[in-house]
Amino acid sequence: MKIGVCVKVAPDTDTRIKISGDGAGIEESGIKWIVSPYDSFGIEEAVQTQEAQGGEVILFSAGPKDWQTQLRAGGLAVGAERAVIVDDPALAGTDPLGIARVLAAGIASEGCELVFTGKQAIDDDNVQVPAMVAELLGWPHVSFVTDFSTDGSTFTATRNVGGGTQEVVTGSLPVVITAERGLNTPRYAKLPAIMKAKRKKVDVKSLGDLDLSADDITPAVQLTNFSLPPERPAGRKLEGDVDTMVQELVRLLREEAKVI
Ligand SMILES: Cc1cc2nc3c(=O)[nH]c(=O)nc-3n(C[C@H](O)[C@H](O)[C@H](O)COP(=O)(O)OP(=O)(O)OC[C@H]3O[C@@H](n4cnc5c(N)ncnc54)[C@H](O)[C@@H]3O)c2cc1C
16 A cells, blocks of 8 residues: 655744744744654654555655655654655745645655645644645545554544544545644654665656646735734842732732733
8 A cells, every 4th residue: 555644844843933034934044944743643653554554655745855854864764665755946935725736646646545644734834735635636534633543445533522522433545634643652763764764765856747837836825924923021020028029019910910
């Protein structure tokens, strides 16, 4: 079975984001890039499924070919067989539907029967791409999955719904599954696997290689600018003995913060 995983590379979670001068993006210098963490759950589940059912795990990315560094470290070194990166100047400025069109075309061209994605990318947080990929492929989609199994032709997936209730969904492959935290514990790469991953195949494709053109990924929505939240005012230090500080604190809470 060919198992696909959609993998986005995103700034590390502890990165301090700075807005670029024109407000249209972020300053990329100094950013540590990682596989988006929810995608790591997707990769682990794909590798576990491949270990149980056989076949191969293929990573799909729509982004710069430089992402292969993170795909090798976070995907090929933990069991994925190869990767396909679609790198094309037209990707700059596209929207979730454009990204989904590219991924769906790549997945279809490889003949995958099962696809895992993260539930959301940790940078843009749109939570749109997986459902669109499923729709474009004409496949069912199960979102926010915390447990998954397949016998190679049917699948069972568990989702957490409100108040701790769990929903169990069954169906037939092919299917797109989006990974929620708790689905598994992603393994760490071992040194020999890291060395082996350097030799694994990464195909860099253009839109044309997938019979797509820039017109196919013209954005329906456009990102116009970014802004950070306003700076928080500096804290205030109260002085004096305990009685004085308590009185002053009560006064400030009543007169300035107006919370009592
Ligand atoms: C090269 C590049 C240039 C861009 N330029 C612009 C721009 O100029 N203006 C603008 O508005 N937006 C731009 N984007 C952002 C892009 O539109 C968003 O990445 C897209 O809208 C998807 O939203 P999201 O990342 O929040 O995905 P979500 O829907 O939150 O992602 C959910 C899951 O879908 C999969 N996924 C999402 N994106 C990718 C991907 N690229 N490759 C593989 N899997 C993926 C992952 O499994 C992820 O966990 C650019 C993106 C790229 C890659």
